[in-house]
Amino acid sequence: MNKLEKIINQTKGKHSDWQEKLDLYIHANWKPDEYDEEEFMKIITGMNDIFKDIADCFYKYGNFKDSWDDNYCRMNPFGQHLLLKSIKTNDTFDFGIDLMDATIYLNCYLYHPENLKYADDDYWELLLSLKQFGDFEFKQNAGISSTEEKYFNGKKSNLFKLLRNYLIYEIDNINLPNDERKYDLDLGWYEIKWKIDCPWEVLVGNACRAFKVLYKLNYQLWKVSDVKNKKLINVY
Structure with missing residues (x-):
């Protein structure tokens, strides 16, 4: 059993709880009149807890030399998303649900796009690898x-x-x-989506792989600016 398989296996005890919270979240959003404000907030929190549980898997699998701020959740007209902010690079990833097209998604802006001219072939190969893990699209601004x-x-x-x-x-x-x-x-952002009924073990595995790739893509571009900034500091 490899590292990712172990991480997925450790989540299996939570899958039934996740499914119950997801089903309740979907129902509450289509029939909000059936719930009072306190009940609705508990349902929103339950959905956020799912995202935090899976985000913990991202960090374990990626083994990043970084730390994360994932204490903020945002609502939008079609769902909600958890913000995963890298303390090292200051880049933010959104992990959320879109009820309009019935998907769970992971996205991040293309930070430091001016450094794309320094990207090597490995960068582009890594970018295209995202197609293996879900419905990937570059969303242009x-x-x-x-x-x-x-x-x-x-x-x-x-x-x-x-x-x-x-x-x-x-x-x-x-x-x-x-x-x-x-x-x-501001070129846009990378987004990868999964159907809302995607099996949890498949979602966790593919989302972990996708998050690691997205982090690497942005890290490579951030590193170019970081090195330049350090050189400027040393000059002065």
């Missing part, structure tokens, strides 16, 4: 103009969309004076 769309419209490849938006942004900046260049690059 940066739009393209109608002229650019005419030549670069591609909707099937996550990798193409990411590189296209990054390169268009950088090319637009090339001929601008320093004081006119844009430094607020």
Whole structure:
């Protein structure tokens, strides 16, 4: 039995409790009038407890040289999510539920996207590996103009969309004076989803693998900025 199998096995005693809390959460959100405020808050807390239990599996499996702040939960119109904040990198991952499309999801913004030019082939291979663990998609924030769309419209490849938006942004900046260049690059975020009825052992296993990959992807880009900042400090 490998490390991940042991972690999954340790959660099996909680699966029936998780399922009961999930079913109650779904019912309460579709029929909220059946519950008073105190009951509803307990149901929300129960769902959050599931996310925290599984997040603990992320940390065990990843064995990161990091610490985590996971004390905050946010509500949204279609569900809720737990925020997993890395103390080392200051990056935040969202682990939550979307009742509108009946999925459980894990996502994180593409932090430090300006450092993509330093990414090696291993980075892109790692990114594409996310497809093995669930329904993976790069969700883009940066739009393209109608002229650019005419030549670069591609909707099937996550990798193409990411590189296209990054390169268009950088090319637009090339001929601008320093004081006119844009430094607020916001390409979007990585998201991986699972159906809400996904077996718990499958969800835990694939979510652990996906979280470790997402952390590595952002860590590589963060490290470039971290090294640069340390060099600047040493200069002064």
